[in-house]
Amino acid sequence: MSVDKDTVAKIANLARIEVSEDELESTVGELNNILDWVEQLGEVNTDGVAAMTSVVAADLPWREDKITDGGYRDQVLKNAPQAEHGFFAVPKVIE
Amino acid sequence: MSELTKMTLSAARDALHKGEISAVEITKAHLAAIEDAKELNSYIVVTGDQALDMAAKADDMIRGGNARGMTGIPIGIKDLYCTKGVHSQTASHILDGFKPEYESTVTANLWADGAVMLGKTNMDEFAMGSSNENSYYGPVKNPWRATGSDKDTVPGGSSGGSAAAVAADISIATTGTDTGGSIRQPASFTGLVGLKPTYGRCSRWGMIAFASSLDQAGPLTKTVRDAAIMMESMAGYDPKDSTSINIPVPNYEAALSGDIRGLKVGVPKEYRVDGMPAEIEKLWQQGINWLKDAGADVVDISLPHTKYALPTYYIVAPAECSSNLARYDGVKYGLRVNGNSLDDMYKKTRAEGFGDEVRRRILIGTYVLSAGYYDAYYLKAQKVRTLIAGDFKAAYEKCDVILTPTAPSAAFNLGEKVSDPISMYLNDVFTVPASLAGLPGISVPAGLSSEGLPLGLQLIGQAFGEEQLLNVAGVLESAASFKEKPAKWWGEKA
Numbered sequence: 001m002s003v004d005k006d007t008v009a010k011i012a013n014l015a016r017i018e019v020s021e022d023e024l025e026s027t028v029g030e031l032n033n034i035l036d037w038v039e040q041l042g043e044v045n046t047d048g049v050a051a052m053t054s055v056v057a058a059d060l061p062w063r064e065d066k067i068t069d070g071g072y073r074d075q076v077l078k079n080a081p082q083a084e085h086g087f088f089a090v091p092k093v094i095e
Numbered sequence: 096m097s098e099l100t101k102m103t104l105s106a107a108r109d110a111l112h113k114g115e116i117s118a119v120e121i122t123k124a125h126l127a128a129i130e131d132a133k134e135l136n137s138y139i140v141v142t143g144d145q146a147l148d149m150a151a152k153a154d155d156m157i158r159g160g161n162a163r164g165m166t167g168i169p170i171g172i173k174d175l176y177c178t179k180g181v182h183s184q185t186a187s188h189i190l191d192g193f194k195p196e197y198e199s200t201v202t203a204n205l206w207a208d209g210a211v212m213l214g215k216t217n218m219d220e221f222a223m224g225s226s227n228e229n230s231y232y233g234p235v236k237n238p239w240r241a242t243g244s245d246k247d248t249v250p251g252g253s254s255g256g257s258a259a260a261v262a263a264d265i266s267i268a269t270t271g272t273d274t275g276g277s278i279r280q281p282a283s284f285t286g287l288v289g290l291k292p293t294y295g296r297c298s299r300w301g302m303i304a305f306a307s308s309l310d311q312a313g314p315l316t317k318t319v320r321d322a323a324i325m326m327e328s329m330a331g332y333d334p335k336d337s338t339s340i341n342i343p344v345p346n347y348e349a350a351l352s353g354d355i356r357g358l359k360v361g362v363p364k365e366y367r368v369d370g371m372p373a374e375i376e377k378l379w380q381q382g383i384n385w386l387k388d389a390g391a392d393v394v395d396i397s398l399p400h401t402k403y404a405l406p407t408y409y410i411v412a413p414a415e416c417s418s419n420l421a422r423y424d425g426v427k428y429g430l431r432v433n434g435n436s437l438d439d440m441y442k443k444t445r446a447e448g449f450g451d452e453v454r455r456r457i458l459i460g461t462y463v464l465s466a467g468y469y470d471a472y473y474l475k476a477q478k479v480r481t482l483i484a485g486d487f488k489a490a491y492e493k494c495d496v497i498l499t500p501t502a503p504s505a506a507f508n509l510g511e512k513v514s515d516p517i518s519m520y521l522n523d524v525f526t527v528p529a530s531l532a533g534l535p536g537i538s539v540p541a542g543l544s545s546e547g548l549p550l551g552l553q554l555i556g557q558a559f560g561e562e563q564l565l566n567v568a569g570v571l572e573s574a575a576s577f578k579e580k581p582a583k584w585w586g587e588k589a
Contacts, residue, residue: 001471011461015417016424017445033516034459038409038410038476044403051474055294079429082431088426091436
């Protein structure tokens with residue numbers, strides 16, 4: 001499998017990264033080099049093999065469903081490029 | 096002053112505990128040495144005032160009879176760890192100006208034991224790289240150069256700044272992080288000990304995520320004993336990381352008995368890769384002989400899926416990275432580049448904020464997770480990952496630890512591999528398999544290449560077998576007796 005310019009443009013849109021027309025061409029080449037290389041996994045017989053979901057055998061811990069933390073609004077907003085009235089501010093989305 | 100920077104962590108600890116030196120004194124010596132080594136570019140930020148303040152508190156702890164292993168030890172922290180109120184950007188432009196309001200668990204553990212923060216060390220952006228050339232803050236120079244050469248070499252990556260800082264004696268030890276080899280490969284390139292513990296041994300809380308099923312914290316140190324002391328402080332269960340494992344942290348230093356008689360050391364035939372330099376093959380054989388001489392039994396083992404580890408890694412890690420890095424959107428923290436809509440703002444911010452390698456991996460990850468390709472790439476890779484972990488499981492029925500080279504070469508020149516991603520990826524051929532299986536690995540400096548650059552050997556242990564791993568590493572270290580230091584070419588000439 002390999003990618004073309006349209007596919008890369010689609011992936012870039014999904015990833016929300018602007019890729020200019022100029023960059024698109026070289027990105028196609030770069031991605032195909034990597035995809036060609038990982039293609040060798042096709043040689044491995046994985047019939048009946050379970051996909052790994054946890055590298056160390058452990059059950060996810062449970063805790064009581066109680067509020068134990070929070071109340072950090074100002075700290076959460078402190079690093080925001082733009083915060084107003086106690087909220088994150090973004091460019092207008094509704095006309 | 097310079098004698099203080101040449102101390103190992105364990106020697107400094109002993110001298111601090113006996114009151115022969117003070118934490119303030121040894122911290123000042125390191126801050127002066129950092130000032131003199133700016134051209135290595137190993138620190139992004141130096142936190143001098145904070146360091147002196149922490150050192151004074153450490154001296155109080157010692158005077159009060161509350162000294163622990165790390166009390167008063169000045170260390171550098173990889174820029175990937177969140178440190179409260181201090182630059183924490185994983186060397187990325189996209190986190191411009193980010194100063195966390197909280198402290199990572201690993202660094203909090205170190206500070207609770209009285210360690211002193213010298214500053215934040217340089218790294219490959221988001222820990223993606225094997226040469227530290229992918230940093231927004233510029234490449235790090237390895238203190239080591241080939242004999243008679245004035246060409247800069249790379250310190251390895253991604254913990255390149257952390258490695259260069261210890262090798263240049265401008266930090267007694269440093270924290271690194273290892274996703275596919277990012278502690279062990281730089282340790283090999285700079286003549287240090289680098290330990291990646293078992294997945295789940297250290298909390299990942301407050302570590303800026305790259306690939307969450309692989310990322311682990313670990314130390315870069317001058318000796319195996321130093322690694323044992325620092326690991327004990329960093330490790331531990333943390334309810335804030337659901338993947339951290341709730342088992343007690345042993346006294347690793349007490350495990351350094353030096354006795355490995357009857358221990359079975361596995362040597363995997365698949366690690367004899369094509370094109371491996373003869374001198375690395377020879378060093379590996381030397382390592383086998385050293386362990387034999389110490390009374391270990393050497394057994395041949397097979398890890399049949401070794402050649403598929405790197406391609407598996409380069410599906411799994413980018414997939415996890417594309418998901419983890421989705422949070423950088425110009426809204427919550429860091430860089431924002433304005434656009435004519437919300438979507439446009441996201442796209443422009445992420446285009447400007449991420450470097451080439453990070454962008455490449457996000458795109459690959461997005462592709463392998465996208466509808467129609469998920470099964471063929473991501474699911475397939477997760478199945479092969481099961482087989483790779485199974486290889487190790489089978490091998491450990493025949494042996495206790497595994498001995499391999501750490502990297503397929505010594506440090507290469509700056510700029511040499513930067514234009515060829517796959518040849519860069521191949522640096523991690525020996526370190527990635529253990530990462531995929533979640534196993535602990537340690538690199539021990541074992542000799543010099545014909546060009547006079549350090550070479551490391553790697554020991555891979557069983558899950559939560561760090562005590563045994565460190566003990567064998569100590570034996571290897573004693574036998575190799577690697578004492579060389581890089582000739583100083585930076586700063587004021589000695």
